[in-house]
Amino acid sequence: MTTSASVPAGPEAATVTGGTITDRLVEANERYAADFTDPGMDARPVLGVAVVACMDARLDLHAALGLELGDCHTIRNAGGVVTDDVIRSLTISQRKLGTRSVVLIHHTGCGLEAITEEFRTDLEMEVGQRPAWAVEAFRDVEQDVRQSMQRVRTSPFLQHTDDVRGFVFDVKTGLLREIDPA
Secondary structure, eight states: OOOOTTSOOSGGGGEETTEEHHHHHHHHHHHHHHTOOOOOOOSSOTTOEEEEEEOOTTOOHHHHHTOOTTSEEEEEEGGGOOOHHHHHHHHHHHHHHOOOEEEEEEETTOGGGSOOTHHHHHHHHHHSSOOSSOOOOOSOHHHHHHHHHHHHHHOTTOSOOSSEEEEEEOTTTOOEEEEOOO
């Protein structure tokens, strides 16, 4: 597995020799584009599945699930929680791009287990405006997966809610553990 472990941490992390991290990413894209050929794919995922997962940098979803480019739609956010915006993306994925299955993936050691909704109050005190969004913090990862499955299954906007499955990815072993929705 390739990692970015050689990238400096701390205040100097925003810059690397010759520029910023973003400059490094743009340079990497130029190297990528030099050999790029249009794969001739359509936006519809080949496997007809949408995966909703946490944005945690330790989750390499394609590798963990044996997926290739074009196989699925991937929707990521803090915690992998099903929010209104996730429902928006899933609705477009299903109604316009043909997905029928939904896989939800939370993980062990999630940062949302370490904060509370008080985070919104702290932000309001700091910037003078309360965020409109909920933090969606949780203490029990399995229960949060169940809640996310329920939100998908009961959304009036989603056409396909019979194949919705939820999992917890173990960041130490790489294994998925399926969560019973009951």
